[in-house]
Amino acid sequence: MVTSIRASSSAEPARERAFSHPLAVLGRFGRSRTAVAGLIVLVVMLAGAALAGVVLPYNPDTADLDATLHTPTPAHLFGTDQLGRDILTRVVYGGRISLVIGALAVGISGAIGVPLGILSGYYGGFVDAVVQRIVDVMLAFPGFLLALTLISILGVGLTNVVISVGIASVPVYVRLVRGVTLSIRQLTYIESARATGLRDRVIMFRHVLPNAAAPVVVQSSLQLGAAILTAAGLGFLGLGVTPPTPEWGTMLGEAVTYLLTSWYIALFPGLAIFVAVMAFNLLGDGLRDALDPRMKVL
Amino acid sequence: MTGGFIGFAIRRIMAAIPTLFGVTVIVFFMVRVLPGDPARLLAGLNATQDEVDRIRVQLGLTKPVAVQYELFLRAVAHGDLGKSITTQAPVVQEISSRLPKTALLAATATVLSGILGIVSGIVVSTRQYTSVDYLVSVVAFAGVSIPVFWLGLMLMIVFAVFLHLVPAGGAAGPTSLILPSITLAAFSIAVIERQTRSSMLETLHQDYVRTARAKGLVEGVVVYRHALRNALIPVVTVIGLQFGALFGGAILTETTFAWPGIGQLLVSAISARDYPIIQGVVLLFAITFLVVNLLVDLLYGYIDPRIKFG
Numbered sequence: 001m002v003t004s005i006r007a008s009s010s011a012e013p014a015r016e017r018a019f020s021h022p023l024a025v026l027g028r029f030g031r032s033r034t035a036v037a038g039l040i041v042l043v044v045m046l047a048g049a050a051l052a053g054v055v056l057p058y059n060p061d062t063a064d065l066d067a068t069l070h071t072p073t074p075a076h077l078f079g080t081d082q083l084g085r086d087i088l089t090r091v092v093y094g095g096r097i098s099l100v101i102g103a104l105a106v107g108i109s110g111a112i113g114v115p116l117g118i119l120s121g122y123y124g125g126f127v128d129a130v131v132q133r134i135v136d137v138m139l140a141f142p143g144f145l146l147a148l149t150l151i152s153i154l155g156v157g158l159t160n161v162v163i164s165v166g167i168a169s170v171p172v173y174v175r176l177v178r179g180v181t182l183s184i185r186q187l188t189y190i191e192s193a194r195a196t197g198l199r200d201r202v203i204m205f206r207h208v209l210p211n212a213a214a215p216v217v218v219q220s221s222l223q224l225g226a227a228i229l230t231a232a233g234l235g236f237l238g239l240g241v242t243p244p245t246p247e248w249g250t251m252l253g254e255a256v257t258y259l260l261t262s263w264y265i266a267l268f269p270g271l272a273i274f275v276a277v278m279a280f281n282l283l284g285d286g287l288r289d290a291l292d293p294r295m296k297v298l
Numbered sequence: 299m300t301g302g303f304i305g306f307a308i309r310r311i312m313a314a315i316p317t318l319f320g321v322t323v324i325v326f327f328m329v330r331v332l333p334g335d336p337a338r339l340l341a342g343l344n345a346t347q348d349e350v351d352r353i354r355v356q357l358g359l360t361k362p363v364a365v366q367y368e369l370f371l372r373a374v375a376h377g378d379l380g381k382s383i384t385t386q387a388p389v390v391q392e393i394s395s396r397l398p399k400t401a402l403l404a405a406t407a408t409v410l411s412g413i414l415g416i417v418s419g420i421v422v423s424t425r426q427y428t429s430v431d432y433l434v435s436v437v438a439f440a441g442v443s444i445p446v447f448w449l450g451l452m453l454m455i456v457f458a459v460f461l462h463l464v465p466a467g468g469a470a471g472p473t474s475l476i477l478p479s480i481t482l483a484a485f486s487i488a489v490i491e492r493q494t495r496s497s498m499l500e501t502l503h504q505d506y507v508r509t510a511r512a513k514g515l516v517e518g519v520v521v522y523r524h525a526l527r528n529a530l531i532p533v534v535t536v537i538g539l540q541f542g543a544l545f546g547g548a549i550l551t552e553t554t555f556a557w558p559g560i561g562q563l564l565v566s567a568i569s570a571r572d573y574p575i576i577q578g579v580v581l582l583f584a585i586t587f588l589v590v591n592l593l594v595d596l597l598y599g600y601i602d603p604r605i606k607f608g
């Protein structure tokens with residue numbers, strides 16, 4: 001679950017909503033230096049994660065017990081960990097794990113949350129009441145606790161981390177898409193579509209869903225950051241992806257033991273989480289301004 | 299007006315009841331969806347057969363699920379959450395001995411984030427689009443993006459390991475509270491700063507503020523006497539909501555600093571598969587969060603005269 005730090009205000013310059021040409025959207029996005037910075041960071045991370053095997057001379061899992069806990073040197077830019085593994089290599093490979101967890105978890109939340117949100121907003125009544133009560137119960141678990149509770153039931157491991165983090169963010173999508181659906185359900189063109197005899201399923205898919213696209217894209221960028229953060233938190237507690245997989249949070253959790261003597265093994269994995277999450281947040285913020293300046297997320 | 303508020307309060311409290319039951323249902327089913335015998339899970343692997351049988355009878359595991367749930371609710375209502383598998387002490391005792399530590403940490407972090415968030419929010423709202431404003435924006439983004447446990451570790455390395463200014467962990471003496479509360483507050487400071495800034499900006503552009511300026515009042519009086527009071531109403535809500543969220547954030551902070559609160563109790567219980575403790579802590583966290591949110595809602599309805607109780 002992500003808390004949007006952009007509180008809305010009428011004092012901020014409100015730009016025209018209406019329809020935006022893709023080039024106009026791109027132009028607005030390009031003007032935000034922070035958003036472009038976020039995008040560049042993410043592209044570099046993706047490239048690193050994809051090309052890790054090509055650009056790095058070390059294997060992330062190969063231990064070198066003659067070179068444990070070395071401070072950063074030209075050969076090992078980020079130093080080596082307690083088993084002599086190259087930390088830079090593990091951080092870059094960790095990007096793979098974290099980005100995959102983030103993408104899959106957000107995919108799960110969206111795949112469950114978006115349809116539920118549309119159904120809930122479109123039909124209202126009993127369906128809405130049931131869905132909203134379930135969402136209320138899920139939201140009663142503050143932030144990190146829901147994912148943690150789910151992992152305590154499912155057990156640790158990569159798959160269960162993805163499932164827990166994904167399910168924990170379902171309410172965000174339900175609320176968001178339900179809000180969009182409610183706001184357009186009464187509009188004339190939906191009424192016309194219904195009058196022409198289109199089936200509900202077609203209306204929801206063809207006429208309601210596209211309206212939710214922009215908010216969902218923005219929210220997903222923020223959720224990607226949040227999912228990485230939550231997964232790393234689970235890993236840090238030893239309740240996430242299990243060692244020796246180079247997941248950033250798990251690496252940090254292992255590093256705690258050596259903190260007093262070797263600060264650098266805790267510095268870099270955490271820095272990687274921080275940079276990735278910040279990049280997704282900046283990207284999301286820029287996307288929000290570009291796609292729909294007046295949009296409020298949560 | 300007051301009658302309207304009482305009606306609103308009653309409706310809001312009634313609306314929270316189904317959620318409360320939902321939370322108990324989740325906690326109830328937690329041990330029942332797990333593979334294996336719930337009585338064995340709740341008694342622990344080392345328990346004797348007698349102990350397991352006793353728990354089975356107590357939970358009514360031979361009876362229908364509805365009856366089991368009723369028994370569970372009755373037990374919870376009587377403050378009986380079972381016994382910890384690892385220490386054999388009652389769950390309520392385990393939790394209540396650690397609760398003050400978590401409450402202290404969350405309260406300190408709330409005060410800290412309230413002060414820093416509001417002050418920085420006011421400062422940047424009077425300097426919109428200046429370099430200070432942009433700088434604080436970036437810092438706020440960092441505040442919500444930084445992993446709380448990593449921030450804690452880095453502060454620990456600098457201030458405890460290198461500078462020896464404060465203890466690295468544990469809860470011995472007032473200085474041990476400094477790093478954990480700063481760490482826990484970081485996220486909330488950013489959220490409160492953003493809310494203060496935007497609601498100050500909104501208020502500063504309203505007519506009555508323009509009137510105050512037109513009367514020739516000093517800018518400081520306009521900002522602090524006229525604008526701030528109204529701008530703070532939504533900020534108070536956000537602070538309240540953050541207090542609830544801090545209980546959740548405390549799980550990671552307490553583990554980072556070996557702070558002996560209920561967050562740490564929960565994490566070690568999950569590792570040890572101590573299900574009675576997990577159930578108890580999860581229930582406590584969720585109910586606390588629910589009650590805090592409810593109070594914040596009521597407070598908001600009470601302090602904002604513009605709210606219509608429709």
